[in-house]
Amino acid sequence: MANNIKPILCVVTSHPIRGDTGEPTGFAMVELTHPLDVFRAAGIPTEIASIRGGHPPIDFFDLTDPVNARFWKDREFRDALAHSLILDELDPSRYSAVFFAGGHGTMWDFADSPAVQRVIRDIYETGGIVSAVCHGPAALVNATLSDGSYLVAGKKLAAFTDEEEAEVKYTEVVPYLLATTLKERGALHEPAPNWTEKVVVDGRLITGQNPASAHGVGQAIVDQLTQKS
Numbered sequence: 076m077a078n079n080i081k082p083i084l085c086v087v088t089s090h091p092i093r094g095d096t097g098e099p100t101g102f103a104m105v106e107l108t109h110p111l112d113v114f115r116a117a118g119i120p121t122e123i124a125s126i127r128g129g130h131p132p133i134d135f136f137d138l139t140d141p142v143n144a145r146f147w148k149d150r151e152f153r154d155a156l157a158h159s160l161i162l163d164e165l166d167p168s169r170y171s172a173v174f175f176a177g178g179h180g181t182m183w184d185f186a187d188s189p190a191v192q193r194v195i196r197d198i199y200e201t202g203g204i205v206s207a208v209c210h211g212p213a214a215l216v217n218a219t220l221s222d223g224s225y226l227v228a229g230k231k232l233a234a235f236t237d238e239e240e241a242e243v244k245y246t247e248v249v250p251y252l253l254a255t256t257l258k259e260r261g262a263l264h265e266p267a268p269n270w271t272e273k274v275v276v277d278g279r280l281i282t283g284q285n286p287a288s289a290h291g292v293g294q295a296i297v298d299q300l301t302q303k304s
Contacts, residue, residue, distance in 0.1 A: 080119050080120075080171050080300050080301070081120075081169060081170055081171040082119070082120040082121055082122050082169065082170055082171065083114055083119055083120070083121045083122075083170065083171060083172045083173070083174055083296065083300075084121075084122055084124060084165065084167075084169075084170040084172070084173045084174070084194070084198075085107060085110070085111065085121055085122065085123050085124070085174050085176065086123075086124050086125065086162060086173060086174065086175045086176070086191070086194075086214070087101075087102035087107060087123065087124075087125050087131045087159065087175075087176050087178070088101060088102050088125065088126065088131060088132070088176075088178055088180030088181040088183075088184055088185065089125045089126040089127035089128075089129075089131055089132070089180070089184055090126075090132070090180035090181070090182075090183040090184040091132035091180065093179050093180075093245070093248055094183075094245075094248040094249065094250070095248070096248055099132065099134070100132065100134045100178060100179040100180045101131060101132025101133045101134040101178050101180045102131055102132070102133060102134060102176050102177070102178035102180060102181070103134055103135045103176065103177050103178040103209060103210075103286055104133050104134070104135055104136055104137065104140075104143050105135060105137065105140055105142070105143055105286050105289055106176040106177045106178065106208050106209055106211065106286055106289045107123075107176040108140075108142045108143050108145075108146040108152075109142055109289040109290040109293060110174055110176070110208070110289055110290070110292060110293030110296070111146065111152070111293070112142050112145075112146070112290070112293070113290060113293030113294050113296075113297055114293060114296070114297065117297045117300075117301065119171075119297065119300065122155070122160060122165075122170075123155045123156055123159045123160065124159055124160040124161065124162045124165060125159040125160075125161070125162065126161075126162055126184045126185075126188055126190065126191075127161065128158075128159055128160060128161035128162075128164075129157070129158065129159060130156060130157045130158075130159065131156070131159055132180060134178045134179060134180065135178070135286070162188070162190040162191065162194060163189070163190035163193075165194065167193070167194045167197035167198045167201075167203075168197070168201065170198060170203060171203055171204065171300055172198065172203055172204035172205070172206060172296055172300065173194055173195065173198050173203070173204070173205055173206065174206045174207065174208075174211075174292070174293075174296065175191075175206070175207035175208075175211035175212070175213075175214040176207075176208060176209075176211050176289075177207070177208050177209025177210035177211040177212075177235065177286070178209070178210060179210060179245065179249065181210045181211055181213040181214070182210055182213050182249045182250055182251070182253070183250065185211070185213040185214040185216070186213050186214070186216035186217050186251075187217060188214075191214045191218070192217060192218050192219065195214060195215070195218040195226060196218065196219065196220060196221065196226070199220070199226060199279060199280075200220065200221060202279070203279065204279045204280075204281060204296055204299060204300065205218075205226070205279060205280055205281070206280070206281040206282065206292055206295075206296050207234075207281075207282050207283075207292075208282065208283035208284075208285075208286075208288055208289050208292045209234070209235045209283065209284065209285050209286055209288070209289070210234075210235050210253060211282075212232065212233075212234035212235075212253060212257060212282055213253055215227050215232070215257065215260075215262075215282075216251075216253075216256055216257065216260065225260040225261055225262075226280070227257055227260050227261060227262035227280070228260060228261030228262070229261055229263065230262060230263060230277045230278075230280050231262075231263045231265055231275050231277040232257065232262050232263065232264060232265070232275050232277065232280060232282040233264070233265055233266070233267070233273045233274065233275040233282045233283050233284040233288065234253050234254050234257055234264065234282060234284060235253050235254065235284060235285055236254050236266045236269070236284065236285075237252045237253075237254050237255055238266070238269055239269050239270065239284075239285060240252060240253070242269055254266065266284065267284055269285075270285055270286075270287060271284075271285075271287060272284075272285075272287040272288045272291055273285070273288055274288050274291040274292055274295055276295050276299070279299070281295045281296055281299070
């Protein structure tokens with residue numbers, strides 16, 4: 076069905092510590108496995124990358140989630156995760172889409188990464204999809220197009236809300252509030268009530284608010300890629 080679609084690049088954080096708290100963090104496992112499950116069902120190939128490469132730190136490691144459990148038992152997935160590619164070494168032209176998974180670690184290494192900014196700009200400006208869920212839209216905070224404008228300016232999107240950040244009591248821990256910062260960049264942030272699924276599609280920008288939105292973001296990416304193919 077999807078044999079002619081280029082791979083989806085799935086990017087996770089390499090940052091292991093939540094601010095000055097000393098608490099471990101990383102990427103939210105459910106926010107990687109649930110979209111991967113959708114991509115796999117559609118027959119679209121994927122690659123996993125991180126900022127520094129190698130085995131990325133995992134947060135919300137919940138094996139009671141059946142999708143997480145199935146992937147954790149999958150040798151191919153475990154190997155791809157253990158040997159995640161270094162984002163800066165990749166050629167964006169090889170991918171149909173880039174997807175940024177969330178987890179609090181993203182708040183410390185996505186926004187200011189030149190590799191993140193380059194991959195987003197190159198994929199978006201050549202007709203590919205840029206997507207993210209929960210804290211993954213931290214990748215969009217400083218992402219600009221070739222004309223210097225922010226990619227999110229004037230675009231509708233979803234991201235982890237300031238209210239959700241307050242509920243988990245990390246408002247004073249994270250280096251910035253994600254939704255507020257995206258709005259400062261000109262984004263049209265569309266929040267839903269805390270922890271409810273919210274997926275926003277604005278052309279080739281596909282975003283989701285929280286872990287509950289991960290599957291829906293994956294499905295929206297597949298729907299758009301398979302309509303094109």
